[in-house]
Amino acid sequence: MGVLQEAGNILVLNAGSSSLKFKLFSLAPNLVASVGGMIDRIGDTHNSNLVAKGDGQKWTEKVPINDHVSAMECILSFLRDKESSSIHKEVQAVGHRFVHGLDMHQAALLDDAAVSKLQQAATLAPLHNPPGLQGLTAATKVFKDVPQVGVFDTAFHQTMPAKAYMYGLPYDYYTQHQIRRYGFHGTSHKYLVQTAAGMLGKSVQQTNAITCHLGNGSSIAAVQNGVSVDTSMGLTPLEGLVMGTRSGDMDPAVPLHLMSSLGLSAKEMDAILNKKSGLLGVCGHSDLRAVVERKVRVSEPLCASIHHPWLRFATTQW
Numbered sequence: 589m590g591v592l593q594e595a596g597n598i599l600v601l602n603a604g605s606s607s608l609k610f611k612l613f614s615l616a617p618n619l620v621a622s623v624g625g626m627i628d629r630i631g632d633t634h635n636s637n638l639v640a641k642g643d644g645q646k647w648t649e650k651v652p653i654n655d656h657v658s659a660m661e662c663i664l665s666f667l668r669d670k671e672s673s674s675i676h677k678e679v680q681a682v683g684h685r686f687v688h689g690l691d692m693h694q695a696a697l698l699d700d701a702a703v704s705k706l707q708q709a710a711t712l713a714p715l716h717n718p719p720g721l722q723g724l725t726a727a728t729k730v731f732k733d734v735p736q737v738g739v740f741d742t743a744f745h746q747t748m749p750a751k752a753y754m755y756g757l758p759y760d761y762y763t764q765h766q767i768r769r770y771g772f773h774g775t776s777h778k779y780l781v782q783t784a785a786g787m788l789g790k791s792v793q794q795t796n797a798i799t800c801h802l803g804n805g806s807s808i809a810a811v812q813n814g815v816s817v818d819t820s821m822g823l824t825p826l827e828g829l830v831m832g833t834r835s836g837d838m839d840p841a842v843p844l845h846l847m848s849s850l851g852l853s854a855k856e857m858d859a860i861l862n863k864k865s866g867l868l869g870v871c872g873h874s875d876l877r878a879v880v881e882r883k884v885r886v887s888e889p890l891c892a893s894i895h896h897p898w899l900r901f902a903t904t905q906w
Contacts, residue, residue, distance in 0.1 A: 596680040597622070599667075599731075601660075603685070603723045605715035606630050606804045606832065606874065608659040612642075612671060615680070623671055627651065627659040629875060630719075638662060640670075656719040660726035681735045682727045687716035687772050687825060689740030698724060698736040706738070712824045713772070714862050715805065715833070744778045745771030747815040755822075769827075771819035773801040777809045785814070804832035804874060826862055832874035835865035 598619075602609040611624030625640025625647070633652040640647045647670065653659045667675045684698065688709035696702050703724070710717040724736060745753075753769040754762065761767040780799040785792045792814035799809045806829040810818040820828030830836040843857050852860070860869075868874040 597675070597678050598681050598683065599679045599727070600683040601685070601723050601727065603656055603716065603719040604804060605719070606632075608656055608663065608719070608723060610663050612667065612675075612679075623667070625663075625666075627653055627662060630654075630656060630659055632875070635875075635878075638666060640666065642670075656722040657726050660723050664726075664730055676730050679731050679734055681737060682731055684720060684724055684727075684736060684738045685741070685775060686720045686738050687713040687741045688770070689738065689742055692738070692740055693743040693746055695737055695739045698738045702738065712770075714824075714858070716825065739775060741772040741774040741776075742770045744774030745769075745809070745816045745819050748817055748819070752818040767823060769819070769822040771807070771809065771816065772821045772825045773805070773807045773809075774816075776801045777807075777811070777816065777819070781811050781814060805834070806831050830870075831866045832876075833863050833866045833868045835861045835869070 596615050598613045598615065600611045600613065607626055607628050607630060609624075609626040612622050614620050614622045621642070623640060623642030625638060627636060627638045629636040630653050633654060636651060636653040638647070638649045638651050647666075649666075651662050653662060664675070672678055686706055686709075688706075689696070689702075690705045690709045692702065692705060698706075703721070706717055706721060710721070724738075728736060748769065748771065753771075755767060755769070757767060777799045780801075781795055781797060782792055784797050784799075785795040788795065795811065795814050797811045799811055801807050801809075805825055807819060807821045807825075808829070809816050809820070822828070826834050826836075828836055843861060846852060846860075847854070847857050866874065867876060867879060871879045873879050
């Protein structure tokens with residue numbers, strides 16, 4: 589990958605299911621964040637916006653964003669305008685966060701082989717790996733010949749014992765097809781453990797905690813002696829809490845019953861569970877803020893106390 593020059597910048601991107609976060613770091617004299625922000629509510633063109641701050645300034649811009657590629661283009665335009673007109677020449681490396689990296693459990697250069705694995709893993713993280721790959725494609729077009737590096741959410745949870753990651757399925761599915769709990773949001777949970785340890789005046793190895801990552805996609809992890817021992821998400825980010833568009837936990841017979849009764853294909857059922865369920869399915873909107881602000885379908889029991897699915901899971905899982 590080579591040695592980074594003393595002058596220049598590193599751009600870090602984090603593509604979520606409905607957001608694209610960014611932060612620009614200056615390399616000289618030390619690694620310091622200069623400007624950062626996010627584009628939120630991607631796909632909701634009437635409410636999507638860019639929020640950023642740096643050097644004591646704050647910016648908020650209303651921008652109609654259809655997808656993650658247009659979000660990436662908007663961020664680059666913002667950096668050219670506010671930071672440097674030649675930013676595309678000054679960035680020496682771009683870092684990306686990916687939800688699922690299969691067996692890539694450490695930071696890796698995103699060469700053709702790594703990108704192929706991320707594409708394979710897209711079926712296991714359909715809301716995140718595809719947007720992340722779109723961001724990677726957009727960043728590669730602008731920052732030609734600049735190293736693109738990825739980190740993966742699955743890494744932190746690889747310390748889980750077999751009793752936590754094994755499913756009650758025929759063992760051959762695990763040995764031959766790697767069907768197991770992987771866990772996600774690992775970079776976030778790791779940061780929370782490190783921060784909690786610092787606040788408590790303990791070493792990470794002495795820290796036991798329940799960490800919560802709550803957003804459009806949400807997960808909870810049990811941490812013992814600084815390492816993950818259990819988490820709410822599973823083979824894919826679909827398992828666990830009720831989320832923005834994901835159903836979360838349910839009786840596995842429910843989708844089978846719906847497929848049989850309604851003649852749905854596996855692809856159609858996958859789209860329903862991942863993109864049409866959760867808050868969107870029950871309340872009519874995937875963003876909790878919109879549910880609270882607009883009181884969407886408040887007559888529905890779940891929407892009347894929308895926090896209930898999170899609290900129920902958090903207090904009963906462990």
